[in-house]
Amino acid sequence: MGGWAQFKAIVRKDLIRELRTRDMLVSMILFVILAMIIFHYAFTVEEGSDLTWFTGGMLWVTFIFAMLLGLNRSFAQEKDERCLDGLLLCPVDRVTIFLAKTAGNLVFLLIIQAVAVPVFALFFIERSFLGDLLPFLVVLLLADLGICSLGTLLATISMNTRSRDLLLPILFLPLIVPVLIAATGATTLIFAEGTGFGSLAMRMLFLLGFDAVFLVAAWGTYDFAIGE
Amino acid sequence: MKKLVSAPALFVGAGVLLVIGALLAFWYAPIDASSMGFSQKIFYYHAPIAAAAIAAFGVAFVAAIVYLRTQDLLWDRLGYVSVRIGLLFSILVMITGMIWGKAAWGVWWAWEPRLTTFLLACFLYAAYWVLRSVVDEEQRRATYAAVFAVVAFVDVPITFFATRFLPEGLHPVVVGPGGGGMEGSVALSFAVCLVGMLLLMAALIRRDVEIELIKDRVTDLKTSLGG
Amino acid sequence: MSDGQDRQDGGAPLEIEVEGLRKTFGRREVLKGLSFGVPRGGFLSIFGPNGAGKTTTLRVLATLLTASAGTVKVAGHDVREDPMPVRRAIGLISHNAMLYPDLTAQENLRFYADMYGLTDADERISDLLERLELSARRYDVVRTYSKGMRQRLAIARAVLHRPRVLLLDEPHSGLDPRAVDILDGLLAEIRDEHTFVMVTHNIAKGLEWGTKLMIIEGGRIAYEHAAGVDHDAFSAVYREHVHDGSVL
Numbered sequence: 231m232g233g234w235a236q237f238k239a240i241v242r243k244d245l246i247r248e249l250r251t252r253d254m255l256v257s258m259i260l261f262v263i264l265a266m267i268i269f270h271y272a273f274t275v276e277e278g279s280d281l282t283w284f285t286g287g288m289l290w291v292t293f294i295f296a297m298l299l300g301l302n303r304s305f306a307q308e309k310d311e312r313c314l315d316g317l318l319l320c321p322v323d324r325v326t327i328f329l330a331k332t333a334g335n336l337v338f339l340l341i342i343q344a345v346a347v348p349v350f351a352l353f354f355i356e357r358s359f360l361g362d363l364l365p366f367l368v369v370l371l372l373a374d375l376g377i378c379s380l381g382t383l384l385a386t387i388s389m390n391t392r393s394r395d396l397l398l399p400i401l402f403l404p405l406i407v408p409v410l411i412a413a414t415g416a417t418t419l420i421f422a423e424g425t426g427f428g429s430l431a432m433r434m435l436f437l438l439g440f441d442a443v444f445l446v447a448a449w450g451t452y453d454f455a456i457g458e
Numbered sequence: 459m460k461k462l463v464s465a466p467a468l469f470v471g472a473g474v475l476l477v478i479g480a481l482l483a484f485w486y487a488p489i490d491a492s493s494m495g496f497s498q499k500i501f502y503y504h505a506p507i508a509a510a511a512i513a514a515f516g517v518a519f520v521a522a523i524v525y526l527r528t529q530d531l532l533w534d535r536l537g538y539v540s541v542r543i544g545l546l547f548s549i550l551v552m553i554t555g556m557i558w559g560k561a562a563w564g565v566w567w568a569w570e571p572r573l574t575t576f577l578l579a580c581f582l583y584a585a586y587w588v589l590r591s592v593v594d595e596e597q598r599r600a601t602y603a604a605v606f607a608v609v610a611f612v613d614v615p616i617t618f619f620a621t622r623f624l625p626e627g628l629h630p631v632v633v634g635p636g637g638g639g640m641e642g643s644v645a646l647s648f649a650v651c652l653v654g655m656l657l658l659m660a661a662l663i664r665r666d667v668e669i670e671l672i673k674d675r676v677t678d679l680k681t682s683l684g685g
Numbered sequence: 686m687s688d689g690q691d692r693q694d695g696g697a698p699l700e701i702e703v704e705g706l707r708k709t710f711g712r713r714e715v716l717k718g719l720s721f722g723v724p725r726g727g728f729l730s731i732f733g734p735n736g737a738g739k740t741t742t743l744r745v746l747a748t749l750l751t752a753s754a755g756t757v758k759v760a761g762h763d764v765r766e767d768p769m770p771v772r773r774a775i776g777l778i779s780h781n782a783m784l785y786p787d788l789t790a791q792e793n794l795r796f797y798a799d800m801y802g803l804t805d806a807d808e809r810i811s812d813l814l815e816r817l818e819l820s821a822r823r824y825d826v827v828r829t830y831s832k833g834m835r836q837r838l839a840i841a842r843a844v845l846h847r848p849r850v851l852l853l854d855e856p857h858s859g860l861d862p863r864a865v866d867i868l869d870g871l872l873a874e875i876r877d878e879h880t881f882v883m884v885t886h887n888i889a890k891g892l893e894w895g896t897k898l899m900i901i902e903g904g905r906i907a908y909e910h911a912a913g914v915d916h917d918a919f920s921a922v923y924r925e926h927v928h929d930g931s932v933l
Contacts, residue, residue: 232802239799247787250826307785316783316842318749320800321772383609387602391592400588401606404581405613408620415623433623440616447612451605454526457751529753531711596711678712 236322240330245337247307254303255341258296262346265292266353285354286418290410293343294377298399300338301381304331305389318456328382328452335378343370355421362420365427365434369420372437373413376444380405383448386455412436465668468661475654479506482647500561502647504554506655507547508576514544514659515579519611522604534600535674537607538590539666543659545583551576571621578617582610697724700850700880701746705755708741708904715741717904718755723897725849728881730895732888734927738904739884743852746882747777760849773801776843779854782835783842786828790819790838793827794845801846813841817871833864840871851875853883857890892919900926 248254269288273281281288308314317327347370351359359366381402388398416433419425427434448455483502521537524530555573556566567573586606593599701723708716716738723729733739744750746759748768757764760774777783784793791810798806814820817837827835836856843851857865872894885891891898892914900908900923907926914922 235802236800239796243785243788243792243796246792247785251787307787311786312779312781312783313785315749315777315779315781316797317800319747319772319775319777319783320797321769321802322800380609383605387589387605390598391589391602392594393592397589397592400585404578404585405609407578408613408616411620411623436620436623443612443616444609447609451526451608454601455605596713597709600711674712681713 232321233323233326236320236326237330237333240317240327241334241337244304244331244334248338254300255338258300258338258342259345261299262292262296262342263349265295266346266350270353281354282356282422283418285350285421286414286416288354289347289350289417290373290414292346293339293374294403294406294410296342297335297339297377297381298402300335300342301385301402302389302395302398304335304338304382305385306394309389314456324453324456325449327456328386328448331386332375332378332382332448335382336374339374339378343374357421357424359421359424362424362426365425365430366417366420368427368434369413369416369430369437372434372441373409375441376409376437377406379441379448380409380444383444383452383455386452408440409437412440465661465664468657468664472654472657472661475650475657479647479651479654482643482650487644487647488641498561500554500558502651503655504551504558505648506652507554508551508572509652510655510659511544511547511551511576511579513656514540514547514663515583515611515614517663518544518607522607522611525600525604526608529597531596531600531674532671534603535670536663536667537604539663539670541583541586541607542666543662545580545587546662547659548576548580548583552580569624571618571624574621575614575618579610579614582613586610697726699723699758700725700727700760701729701882702758703742703746703755704757706742706745706752706757707754708738708745708750709753715904716745716752719901719904719906720755721899721906721909723880723882725880726877728876728883728894728896729899730891730897731882731884731899731901732886732891732923733901733907737901737927739901740854742901743777743854743882743884746850747775747852748772773846774848775850775852776846776848777852777854778840778843778856780856780858782827782839784827784835784838787826789824789826790814790830790841791823793838794841797842797845803846809845810841813845816874817841832859833861833867836860836864837867837871840868844875848879850880850882853881853885855885855887856883857885857887888919888923889916892916902927 266288269284269292270281273279273284273288305314308317384401384405385398388394388401391397412433416425416430419430479502483499487499487502489496489498518537518540521533521540525533525537552573555576559568559570559573560566586603589606590599590603593602699722701721703722704720706716706719707714719738719742721729731739731742741750745752745757745764748764748771751765759771762768762770762774764771785796788796791814794810794813795806798810803809811820814823817840819834819837819841822830822834827838830838856868860868869890876894881894883891883894892912896912898908898910898912898914898919899906908922910922
């Protein structure tokens with residue numbers, strides 16, 4: 231009841247805030263592109279080293295680290311002015327808060343990726359993969375959803391602890407490894423060989439399953455993560 | 459806690475079974491016919507330790523759910539202690555696994571699904587530890603730890619499954635589809651070791667929970683004396 | 686339990702009913718069994734030293750904390766069993782503004798209006814901003830506001846959804862005298878339509894507004910009395926009940 235309107239209100243509030251200050255997006259985009267340049271220097275052993283088999287790894291490591299930056303910001307502002315209390319005082323289901331925060335983080339990640347992926351393709355991918363765009367986007371969305379839902383749950387916890395942004399990577403990185411494995415493999419196969427839906431189906435199903443499991447897990451535990 | 463069996467009795471039971479299991483493994487079960495030969499004997503401890511580690515994390519998972527439902531700190535203590543024991547067993551799994559690896563494949567470390575999953579589990583539960591140390595308020599600490607324990611326990615099998623996407627592993631599949639199966643003498647020796655190791659885990663958890671509860675009482679007494 | 690038990694404040698129905706409220710954090714018991722009631726239209730002032738459990742009590746009433754034991758009813762609903770109607774019925778004003786600094790006043794209020802599902806959001810927001818003399822700065826980002834202006838906007842946020850019960854958590858702390866006057870003016874304006882619970886260190890303000898006075902110490906009600914106590918007498922009572930003597 232009214233959950234959808236509240237969901238929209240929270241997402242809109244976060245978007246307005248971010249598009250006005252741009253402090254998170256600008257940093258994340260700069261970080262992502264810088265990371266690619268760093269990867270280029272780090273992995274190029276000799277003139278014209280073939281980095282094709284590293285592409286999936288580079289891309290997802292970059293996104294996951296960029297998201298860590300964003301997740302810390304996403305709750306810092308709620309915490310700083312005690313806005314979280316204001317939010318919790320509202321007659322809103324806690325799961326709605328979780329879903330809205332996840333959706334907001336997903337939008338930010340997609341914005342970053344919209345900038346980063348073309349630059350990445352320009353830097354590292356020689357063959358045109360426009361024909362494989364659809365499977366790539368499916369993998370991207372499925373992996374993003376897992377990263378954002380799990381990240382939002384853990385950021386909610388870490389913001390209430392003493393070490394805040396120091397804690398989040400330690401909690402988040404070991405848990406996100408399955409997504410990293412599946413998404414990296416799928417992305418590399420797409421970039422390197424143009425593998426289509428057929429042989430990626432297992433990985434996509436796996437990512438879908440991961441998303442489902444952690445949405446349910448967050449559903450069941452978010453009340454505890456955000457309350458008290 | 460349930461007072462069915464005392465902690466010392468559990469320790470004695472575990473010790474007797476583990477010794478019998480070792481004797482059976484060395485003198486009753488045959489020398490492995492494959493390339494591993496005598497060094498395959500470590501399997502009788504390696505696999506039960508792994509089972510005990512998983513069981514301990516399972517106990518922590520159940521304790522976390524019960525804590526979230528009841529908010530009773532006893533379950534937090536049980537979860538905390540179980541993670542600690544599970545972590546201890548996981549480290550033993552990796553040490554015995556490395557010995558196995560050296561004997562079977564000639565390398566100390568292989569990025570092999572089960573070993574990798576245990577390595578990640580170690581980091582996950584180490585993170586649980588760090589999380590506990592940075593929350594001052596007791597109830598909040600217990601709640602966050604419980605939420606994380608739930609998520610972590612769900613994540614471990616998913617990680618294991620994900621490692622199947624990586625290039626082929628080396629681990630022998632002993633039981634299960636396509637596995638070689640076990641001879642009677644092997645199965646018996648293994649079962650004795652397994653039960654012994656699980657008892658040892660239960661005994662350690664049992665003892666440590668009691669220690670935690672005593673610590674709590676000391677804290678309470680100190681507070682009441684200090685005003 | 687307390688000196689001046691008086692349950693029959695003019696016979697109005699109780700808007701807030703607290704019975705045997707206990708709250709433990711871990712193994713530390715912060716509230717050790719509080720029972721009190723506030724009749725509709727009443728104004729309860731809660732005093733007590735830091736760490737006595739005042740703010741904890743208020744946060745339980747606000748559904749931000751759950752009680753470990755006891756029953757708490759606000760506006761006829763149990764805060765634990767049925768928190769949503771309670772949340773609709775209460776507004777909280779604290780020394781934290783709970784406003785998003787990067788949003789404008791309009792956007793902040795619009796956000797909360799959506800969260801409460803207000804149907805007449807635009808008129809209500811305009812009306813409140815007018816009354817609080819913030820209309821001119823309506824489209825400015827809150828970050829640029831002075832402390833006093835933020836506090837006024839915080840009041841607008843708290844009363845936006847027309848709550849029946851207002852919870853005040855040291856609303857006067859950190860305000861300059863001018864802002865205190867504005868706050869008091871506003872309280873006077875909305876006094877008749879609401880039931881109040883105010884936690885405060887400010888004895889003068891607490892006595893000025895309260896129809897009922899309460900001192901909490903060590904998680905228990907140390908003193909409870911109907912209003913009409915003068916400042917000196919109350920200060921003496923406060924010193925008697927609160928041993929650290931941190932009276933203002």
